[in-house]
Amino acid sequence: xxxxxxxxxxxxxxxxxxxxxxxxxxxxxxxxxxxxxxxxxxxxxxxxxxxxxxxxxxxxxxxxxxxxxxxxxxxxxxxxxxxxxxxxxxxxxxxxxxxxxxxxxxxxxxxxxxxxxxxxxxxxxxxxxxxxxxxxxxxxxxxxxxxxxxxxxxxxxxxxxxxxxxxxxxxxxxxxxxxxxxxxxxxxxxxxxxxxxxxxxxxxxxxxxxxxxxxxxxxxxxxxxxxxxxxxxxxxxxxxxxxxxxxxxxxxxxxxxxxxxxxxxxxxxxxxxxxxxxxxxxxxxxxxxxxxxxxxxxxxxxxxxxxxxxxxxxxxxxxxxxxxxxxxxxxxxxxxxxxxxxxxxxxxxxxxxxxxxxxxxxxxxxxxxxxx
Numbered sequence: 001x002x003x004x005x006x007x008x009x010x011x012x013x014x015x016x017x018x019x020x021x022x023x024x025x026x027x028x029x030x031x032x033x034x035x036x037x038x039x040x041x042x043x044x045x046x047x048x049x050x051x052x053x054x055x056x057x058x059x060x061x062x063x064x065x066x067x068x069x070x071x072x073x074x075x076x077x078x079x080x081x082x083x084x085x086x087x088x089x090x091x092x093x094x095x096x097x098x099x100x101x102x103x104x105x106x107x108x109x110x111x112x113x114x115x116x117x118x119x120x121x122x123x124x125x126x127x128x129x130x131x132x133x134x135x136x137x138x139x140x141x142x143x144x145x146x147x148x149x150x151x152x153x154x155x156x157x158x159x160x161x162x163x164x165x166x167x168x169x170x171x172x173x174x175x176x177x178x179x180x181x182x183x184x185x186x187x188x189x190x191x192x193x194x195x196x197x198x199x200x201x202x203x204x205x206x207x208x209x210x211x212x213x214x215x216x217x218x219x220x221x222x223x224x225x226x227x228x229x230x231x232x233x234x235x236x237x238x239x240x241x242x243x244x245x246x247x248x249x250x251x252x253x254x255x256x257x258x259x260x261x262x263x264x265x266x267x268x269x270x271x272x273x274x275x276x277x278x279x280x281x282x283x284x285x286x287x288x289x290x291x292x293x294x295x296x297x298x299x300x301x302x303x304x305x306x307x308x309x310x311x312x313x314x315x316x317x318x319x320x321x322x323x324x325x326x327x328x329x330x331x332x333x334x335x336x337x338x339x340x341x342x343x344x345x346x347x348x349x350x351x352x353x354x355x356x357x358x359x360x361x362x363x364x365x366x367x368x369x370x371x372x
Contacts, residue, residue, distance in 0.1 A: 134156075136153050293344065
């Protein structure tokens with residue numbers, strides 16, 4: 001629901017004291033660009049001269065129209081629902097969109113105002129910024145109390161509600177399940193959309209050489225948290241000069257900081273220094289980091305694993321991808337970084353990383369010839 005792009009947009013717009021609207025996908029049928037739980041942020045200008053939206057719930061086709069609905073939600077002072085049903089090609093053409101997706105998408109638009117400190121969006125931003133897993137529940141559809149657009153955030157043992165005086169009906173699931181996806185709950189004639197709010201994926205890069213920069217850039221585009229650790233101050237100085245905000249000094253004999261490893265989704269070992277990489281693999285072997293990528297050829301991998309204690313090598317083996325990366329072809333640091341980041345994305349999504357046009361792992365059915 002909330003990601004790094006929306007957090008940055010929220011911080012910027014909140015500082016400007018703009019009324020904001022969060023548009024959340026409630027339900028879909030057929031083929032749609034985004035699925036339930038996806039969200040975007042809209043900042044409609046009353047005069048229509050400084051409209052802004054961040055994030056997408058379609059491929060950019062519906063967002064202009066959504067700004068008009070967001071303007072209506074701000075004017076009304078309460079949440080609205082919008083449904084786009086483009087399953088009929090004639091209706092699609094009538095809209096003038098020509099999407100060809102043949103899908104239905106239903107959205108909830110909830111306004112937030114500066115005089116209320118942009119509640120309830122402020123709580124979503126705080127959870128995401130502090131990396132607190134939570135579950136967000138929105139009231140949608142018709143029904144009794146609480147009213148449409150009411151929200152509660154369940155984070156650990158705490159519960160936050162907006163509006164504060166709304167009484168949530170008993171019996172609605174209040175558990176925080178980080179692994180469960182978005183789902184609609186029907187309760188006494190009222191529909192409640194329950195959506196997980198997960199921290200940004202964290203890819204820990206262990207090695208700050210020149211090829212670490214494209215990894216960091218790709219990771220940031222994906223909205224991931226991507227700290228970089230290295231034992232060489234000169235490399236770190238170059239990363240800082242290039243805009244890498246979280247590059248830290250960490251000597252090879254010291255494990256990465258515990259707060260980085262605690263909720264780390266993956267680590268990429270790429271110092272290009274044999275002894276340092278060996279130390280990092282040994283440290284990761286006793287950690288709970290679920291995925292470890294190792295840069296370098298197979299012969300180097302075998303040498304590094306042979307030098308590890310047997311129990312460490314056995315612990316690391318099920319989590320290790322070496323050589324790291326999907327087989328994308330190409331040469332140079334950017335191609336290698338793209339392959340590594342693509343594999344990590346596939347791991348996060350639980351996908352094999354094959355071609356969408358065929359069976360997973362199948363060869364590409366198309367051949368493209370380039371004139372040289």
